[in-house]
Amino acid sequence: MPTLEIFAIGSPRKTKSKKPGTPRLSTVEEIHEAARKRQTAVWFVQDKPGLDLLLTSKLELLDGQHRLLAVAHVEESRRLLLGALFQKVLIPDGGIRMLPREELTEVLESHDAGDLVVAVAPDERDQTLILYRGDLQPLLVPFAWFTSEVEAPKPAFDDVAVTDYGQTIRLGEYEAAVDAILYEFDRDYRRRIRKNEIRDDRSLGGSIRRLRIQRNVRRDDFPGVSDKEIARIERGEVPNPHPKTRAIIAKRLGVAVNELDSF
Amino acid sequence: MPYSLQLPEGWAKQGWKAKIFDKERLEPPHVTILRGTQKWRINLRTGKFMDRKPSPDDLPQAVVAAVLDTLDSLSAEWDKRHPSNPVRNPDADS
Numbered sequence: 001m002p003t004l005e006i007f008a009i010g011s012p013r014k015t016k017s018k019k020p021g022t023p024r025l026s027t028v029e030e031i032h033e034a035a036r037k038r039q040t041a042v043w044f045v046q047d048k049p050g051l052d053l054l055l056t057s058k059l060e061l062l063d064g065q066h067r068l069l070a071v072a073h074v075e076e077s078r079r080l081l082l083g084a085l086f087q088k089v090l091i092p093d094g095g096i097r098m099l100p101r102e103e104l105t106e107v108l109e110s111h112d113a114g115d116l117v118v119a120v121a122p123d124e125r126d127q128t129l130i131l132y133r134g135d136l137q138p139l140l141v142p143f144a145w146f147t148s149e150v151e152a153p154k155p156a157f158d159d160v161a162v163t164d165y166g167q168t169i170r171l172g173e174y175e176a177a178v179d180a181i182l183y184e185f186d187r188d189y190r191r192r193i194r195k196n197e198i199r200d201d202r203s204l205g206g207s208i209r210r211l212r213i214q215r216n217v218r219r220d221d222f223p224g225v226s227d228k229e230i231a232r233i234e235r236g237e238v239p240n241p242h243p244k245t246r247a248i249i250a251k252r253l254g255v256a257v258n259e260l261d262s263f
Numbered sequence: 264m265p266y267s268l269q270l271p272e273g274w275a276k277q278g279w280k281a282k283i284f285d286k287e288r289l290e291p292p293h294v295t296i297l298r299g300t301q302k303w304r305i306n307l308r309t310g311k312f313m314d315r316k317p318s319p320d321d322l323p324q325a326v327v328a329a330v331l332d333t334l335d336s337l338s339a340e341w342d343k344r345h346p347s348n349p350v351r352n353p354d355a356d357s
Contacts, residue, residue, distance in 0.1 A: 110300040148285055149346055153264050155285075164280070165300045175265040176286035177295065179302070183288050200315040203306075236291050239308050 004135055005041040006108045007034045010050025010072070022109055028057040035062055042136060043086070044108055045070035046101065051078075059085055067136040069108070069118065071101055088136045096121045096132075099162050107134045107166045115189065116166030117178050122157045129157070131181065134166060139185055146176060204241070204261040209234040211253050211263040222252050266340040268294070270329050279326050283340050292341045292350045294330060296322065305330055307338045307350045 006022045009031070022044070025031050031054060034041070043066060045051050051072045068086040082089045092098065098119040099107060107116045113134025121130045127143040146155040156172025163169075169176045182189040198206070208230075212219070219234075220227035225248050232238050233245075241249070243257075250257040268281035280297045287293075292307040303322060304313040310331055312319040319327070330337070338350035 173264045177284040180288045
């Protein structure tokens with residue numbers, strides 16, 4: 001996923017990031033230059049002077065996909081203008097809970113900003129949680145998805161927060177991993193993650209799967225071991241197959257038993 | 264409530280965390296080490312890192328040791344929260 005261009009406007013704050021700082025725009029000329037230079041960017045307005053600078057720069061309508069994230073209070077009268085200038089606008093509101101400002105900066109500067117969450121808003125009436133990702137794309141998650149296999153804790157949708165630099169959604173005492181949410185509700189994320197996991201799988205199952213595909217052997221072509229069992233081994237559900245099973249697999253794939261997990 | 268492993272104090276102060284969430288991707292059972300915008304997952308069945316990126320080499324040895332030394336109790340905490348997919352899979356052919 002490409003890193004988003006971020007333009008910060010407002011006072012600098014300290015972050016833990018070791019990366020070179022986000023371009024900080026402090027003059028009308030710099031704002032105009034940034035608007036001309038990029039087709040896709042997130043503009044991060046960090047305080048009221050920054051907002052004033054942006055809006056008094058007489059910015060013309062922006063081409064492309066410019067998005068605005070403001071942590072400063074925005075008066076009602078200015079929201080329409082921001083909405084006209086930017087493709088997406090995320091500003092503090094009664095229902096929106098944002099990451100703390102220092103965490104926001106790190107998330108926006110992260111290579112995986114789109115895989116992290118910067119803000120969350122519960123819609124009680126429609127029983128939906130709206131997540132805003134680091135690229136400001138919204139994601140809708142039904143309340144009903146936040147289940148638990150045990151009795152407590154139950155998710156509390158009146159006490160919502162994003163924590164852990166956009167990696168956790170906290171609902172009262174209940175916590176959900178953002179990774180799990182994206183995996184469930186974003187098909188592109190799921191495909192990307194699955195592809196990486198299969199490539200990176202260094203387990204015995206992963207090794208057998210790679211070797212089997214390389215040898216063009218079907219799962220139902222292991223005498224004495226069912227295709228279901230092979231599938232379970234490949235998925236890591238049987239981390240230590242019986243020595244006889246290992247021997248059958250190794251023989252069919254043409255490798256020594258003790259080398260089976262090295263492919 | 265998620266389970267948060269108590270890491271050695273210095274590392275916790277630097278923002279390192281190790282968690283089992285109430286809602287996770289279930290397979291395989293794992294513990295997630297978090298710091299800033301990054302995360303590392305360790306498979307509770309094998310004790311191995313699940314992802315190549317970010318590199319496990321980026322983790323302090325003390326944090327890894329704290330997790331690996333407590334795999335049994337982490338597994339018990341996982342099983343409490345996710346009983347449908349226990350760490351010790353009863354169907355395992357071992």
